[in-house]
Amino acid sequence: MIGDFFYEAWYLSLRTLRRFFRVPANWIGIIFFPLIQLFVFSQLFKDIIQLPGFRSSGSGSYLAYLAPGQIAFTAFFAVAWSGSAILVEYRNGYMDKLRATPIFRVSILVGELAPLFIESAIMAGGILLLSVLLGATIKTGLIGAALILVLSGLFGMAWAGTSFVPALLTKSEQATGTLSLVFFPIAFMSTAFVPPALMPGWLQTVNSWNPITFLIEAIRPLMVSGYDWAAIGKALIAIAVLGLVLQSATLWAFRRLTA
Amino acid sequence: MISPIIEVENLVKVYPGGTRAVDGISFTVEPGELLGFLGPNGAGKTTTIRILATLLAATSGTARVAGFDVTTQAADVRRRLGLAMQTPTLDAFATGRENIELIGRMHRVGRAELKRRTDELLELMGLTDVARKLAGTYSGGMRRRLDLACALVHRPRVLILDEPTEGLDPQSRIALWEELERISRDGTTMLLTTHYMEEADRLCNRVAIIDNGRIVVDGTPANLKAGIGADSVTLQLEASGSEDMARLHEEVRGLLAGFESLESVTPEPFGVRLAIRDAGRAIPELMRRLDRNGHDVHVIGLAVGRPSLDDVFVKYTGRRIRTEAADQPLILGW
Numbered sequence: 001m002i003g004d005f006f007y008e009a010w011y012l013s014l015r016t017l018r019r020f021f022r023v024p025a026n027w028i029g030i031i032f033f034p035l036i037q038l039f040v041f042s043q044l045f046k047d048i049i050q051l052p053g054f055r056s057s058g059s060g061s062y063l064a065y066l067a068p069g070q071i072a073f074t075a076f077f078a079v080a081w082s083g084s085a086i087l088v089e090y091r092n093g094y095m096d097k098l099r100a101t102p103i104f105r106v107s108i109l110v111g112e113l114a115p116l117f118i119e120s121a122i123m124a125g126g127i128l129l130l131s132v133l134l135g136a137t138i139k140t141g142l143i144g145a146a147l148i149l150v151l152s153g154l155f156g157m158a159w160a161g162t163s164f165v166p167a168l169l170t171k172s173e174q175a176t177g178t179l180s181l182v183f184f185p186i187a188f189m190s191t192a193f194v195p196p197a198l199m200p201g202w203l204q205t206v207n208s209w210n211p212i213t214f215l216i217e218a219i220r221p222l223m224v225s226g227y228d229w230a231a232i233g234k235a236l237i238a239i240a241v242l243g244l245v246l247q248s249a250t251l252w253a254f255r256r257l258t259a
Numbered sequence: 260m261i262s263p264i265i266e267v268e269n270l271v272k273v274y275p276g277g278t279r280a281v282d283g284i285s286f287t288v289e290p291g292e293l294l295g296f297l298g299p300n301g302a303g304k305t306t307t308i309r310i311l312a313t314l315l316a317a318t319s320g321t322a323r324v325a326g327f328d329v330t331t332q333a334a335d336v337r338r339r340l341g342l343a344m345q346t347p348t349l350d351a352f353a354t355g356r357e358n359i360e361l362i363g364r365m366h367r368v369g370r371a372e373l374k375r376r377t378d379e380l381l382e383l384m385g386l387t388d389v390a391r392k393l394a395g396t397y398s399g400g401m402r403r404r405l406d407l408a409c410a411l412v413h414r415p416r417v418l419i420l421d422e423p424t425e426g427l428d429p430q431s432r433i434a435l436w437e438e439l440e441r442i443s444r445d446g447t448t449m450l451l452t453t454h455y456m457e458e459a460d461r462l463c464n465r466v467a468i469i470d471n472g473r474i475v476v477d478g479t480p481a482n483l484k485a486g487i488g489a490d491s492v493t494l495q496l497e498a499s500g501s502e503d504m505a506r507l508h509e510e511v512r513g514l515l516a517g518f519e520s521l522e523s524v525t526p527e528p529f530g531v532r533l534a535i536r537d538a539g540r541a542i543p544e545l546m547r548r549l550d551r552n553g554h555d556v557h558v559i560g561l562a563v564g565r566p567s568l569d570d571v572f573v574k575y576t577g578r579r580i581r582t583e584a585a586d587q588p589l590i591l592g593w
Contacts, residue, residue, distance in 0.1 A: 011364045019352040022393070093348040097409070100312050101365035102337040 005110075008103045012111025019085070020119050030077040030123045031130075034070040038131055041193070042066050053197035058224040060137075067131035068219035069192025072212055074127040075152040076183045078120040079160040083167030083176040086112045090171070090257065099258065109254045113160060113247070120156025121149040136223060144222040147232070154239045155215050159183065161246025168253035187212050214238035262326070263287035264417055264448045265294075265311065270320035272306050272472075280306040282472030283320070288450060290416075293443045295463035296452040297568065303472040304452035305345065308421050311450070312342045325416050338366065341415035341447075345422045347406035351395030355386050358394050359408050366413035373412075380408040384438070400431035407438070411447075418442065420451040424458060436462060456568040466568065468575055475575045480568060487566035487574060489522045490538035492545070495560030496530035504528070510556055514548050530560075538563050 020026050042063035048054070049062040059065035086109070089095045098108050128148060132138060138145050162180040167173075189206055190213040196204050207213045218235035221228035265288035272281040281303045288294045296304045309315040311322055313333040321328065327335040349358050356377055363373045381387045384404035389397065394405060403423070410418060423439065424432040439462060443449055453459050459466045460480045467477035476483065496511075498504040508526040515521055515533075520541035522534040535541050542563070549556050 008365065011361060015350060015353060015357075015361055018357070019350070022352050093344050093346060094350065096309075096312075096314050096344065097342070097348045097362070098365065099314060100337055100340065100342045101362060102334045102367075103365050 005104050005107060008107035009110040009114060012098075012107055013115045016085070016112055016115040017118060020115065027123060027126070030074060031126050033077060034073040034127050035130060037073065038063070038066055038070045038127070038134065042134070051198060053195045056197065057195050057220060059220070060224070061135065063131065063134055064136045064224055065195075065220075066193070067128070067136045068216045068223060069187070069190070070131065071124045071127050071148065071152055071219055072155065072190075072192065072215050073187060074124045075120040075156040075215075076159060076180070076187070078123040079116050079156045079163060080180045080183070081163055081177045082112075082116055082160045083163035083165075084173050086164070087167045087171060087173060087176065095258070105258055106251070106254075108258075109251065113157060113164070113250070116160045117153040117157045121153030124152030124156075125149050138223050139226055140222045144227070148219050148222055151215060151218055151232070151235055151239070154236070154243070155211075158239050158243030158246060161243070161250045164250040165246065165253050168250065168257045171257070183212070186210060191216050211238040211242050264290045264292075264325055265450060266321075266323045267307075267311070268321050270307065270310060270322055271318045272303075272310060272315070273318045279472055281310070281317075284469070284472070284474055285320075286467060286474060286477065288417075288448055290448055291443075291446055293439075293449045293451070293462060293464045295459040295466045296450070296469050297454065297456070297459045297466050297572065298452075298469035299454055302469045304469055305421055306472075307469075308419055308450070308452060312340060312419055313337055338413070339416045341410035341413070341418040343403075343406045343410045343418075343420045343423060345425055347402040349394040349397075349402060349405060349409075351393065353394060354391050355381065355394055355397070355401075355405050355408075356390045358405055359412050362409040363412040368413050376412055376414075380411060384408050400427055400434070403427060403431070403435060404438070407435075411442070416448060418447050418449045420449065422453060423451055424453070424455065432458075456572070460568050468572060470576045476571070483568065483571045484566040487570050489534035489536050490566065491564040491570070492533040492535050492538050492542070493527070493560075493562040493564070494530045494533065494549075494558050497557040497559050501528070504530075507556060510554055511549070514551060514554065514556065515545075518545070518548060520544070530558075 045062055049059065049065065054065060057065055095108060099105065128145060159180065162182065163176050166179045167176040189203060190210050191207060196207055214235045218231040221231060268285050270281050270284045273279050284307055298304050306315065310317045311324060311329060313329050313336050316330065324336045325339040329336050353361065359377045359380060360373060363376065368376060381390045384407065386401060386405060389401065394402065397405060424435050427435065464479060465477060466480055466483060467474045496504065496507050498507050508531060511531050512524055515524065520536050522536065525532040535545065549558060
């Protein structure tokens with residue numbers, strides 16, 4: 001029974017990955033914006049690193065400070081419109097074709113969601129690699145890099161709910177990228193660009209609840225100093241809570257759509 | 260005694276909003292039969308098929324496929340059912356082979372059998388050469404054939420096809436008909452919908468004419484046509500204008516009064532259309548009657564038509580089948 005579910009989800013996931021990687025526009029589009037931010041902002045605000053608040057982050061350059069945030073941006077872009085694929089297949093009848101086979105209905109949803117872990121992780125890996133090429137470092141080496149990819153992948157998979165829920169509820173492609181865009185204000189308020197010490201008090205309070213800040217603050221030490229297991233633990237909890245809320249809503253919306 | 264492989268009893272589907280798409284349909288299909296649902300768009304064909312394929316819940320009534328109830332034993336039905344919907348549904352970013360294999364895996368076709376079966380189906384559908392190309396690059400006919408291959412990968416006992424040749428060019432249509440005939444000969448039971456008369460006439464052992472959510476009549480194409488009785492004889496007449504033609508219509512009626520083979524006379528702008536039993540034998544007598552002295556009825560053209568399913572359709576529904584492209588319901592999100 002559970003074996004059947006994994007069998008179905010595995011082959012449906014492989015199909016989703018194939019669909020993603022066979023279209024170069026997919027990964028170019030995801031990498032493009034974070035790369036521009038990384039490249040331009042690191043030049044534009046080069047000297048901001050001199051400000052006292054940056055010292056405690058341990059980053060040697062503004063590029064090094066900026067890189068973890070851009071990794072989070074990449075994980076976001078990898079899933080920002082992820083709900084549209086399932087909607088297209090709902091519309092064109094492919095979902096019916098799958099539903100007419102003797103599989104668990106939820107396998108179809110898992111086959112769309114699980115691959116987003118791989119997609120977000122690999123795309124985040126691309127930006128990580130590019131930031132190293134531009135001069136950033138990864139103090140913790142390959143194991144740390146792998147941890148960064150896992151965190152990014154998990155975050156991507158969790159955040160995908162912001163695209164799936166409106167997509168499945170409204171059945172409108174236009175809606176798939178609306179809710180997910182709340183990432184922008186949350187990310188701009190996070191520690192992606194400026195450390196908390198330089199923020200006004202209310203923003204510091206916001207950031208003690210900001211999931212994107214937790215993600216970034218777990219990645220940053222892995223790049224500039226060493227393993228900060230407390231930060232990694234906090235990030236995992238933040239992602240788990242986010243994922244639980246968003247994906248429960250996704251599952252509910254999916255069941256409602258296919259009832 | 261062989262029990263029917265599809266049994267539908269008093270099936271009703273009322274959509275939210277009150278549309279009665281299926282309004283009490285009952286029928287059975289025997290193993291190996293090829294039943295065609297013939298009807299205009301919106302008649303309820305697709306709704307019936309979606310209920311049989313376990314994709315849609317009926318409002319009331321029962322439907323059993325291969326002995327299993329479509330609502331309470333959906334998984335058992337799905338294992339024995341192949342389905343191809345009106346527009347081919349394929350994964351455009353997967354190759355032809357990958358498309359067939361995925362559906363096969365979802366049906367739990369074993370590894371060795373899947374390889375063999377996929378090769379066999381690709382060969383059968385003439386897709387071996389393009390098996391490694393993405394399905395998104397296929398032509399309309401190729402998509403249809405690949406879709407059909409997907410529906411057949413697990414050797415289903417029942418194959419359900421919704422408008423299998425919709426949108427195909429005449430050549431591809433005939434090729435697909437031959438393919439369907441072969442699948443039917445191999446013993447697969449088939450239920451297909453169509454709004455093409457010739458398709459129903461050529462392919463189906465039995466045709467059910469469906470209109471406004473009900474089956475109005477069913478039988479073999481030959482029996483249905485025999486039920487029409489008379490052949491249609493069209494006469495083109497020489498006239499100097501429409502008033503003259505109206506006068507000729509009356510003359511013809513007069514001349515043919517008492518002609519025992521004649522069933523009806525229908526005036527047409529170009530002459531008259533006659534319904535005549537056993538037209539082959541009756542035509543000499545017909546011409547003799549029209550050629551009587553003292554009248555100026557000049558026949559300048561004559562055509563004899565055997566009854567077609569078109570005539571059957573008109574007889575039972577009172578109108579011609581619409582042949583324009585399928586009306587797609589508009590789906591609106593907000």
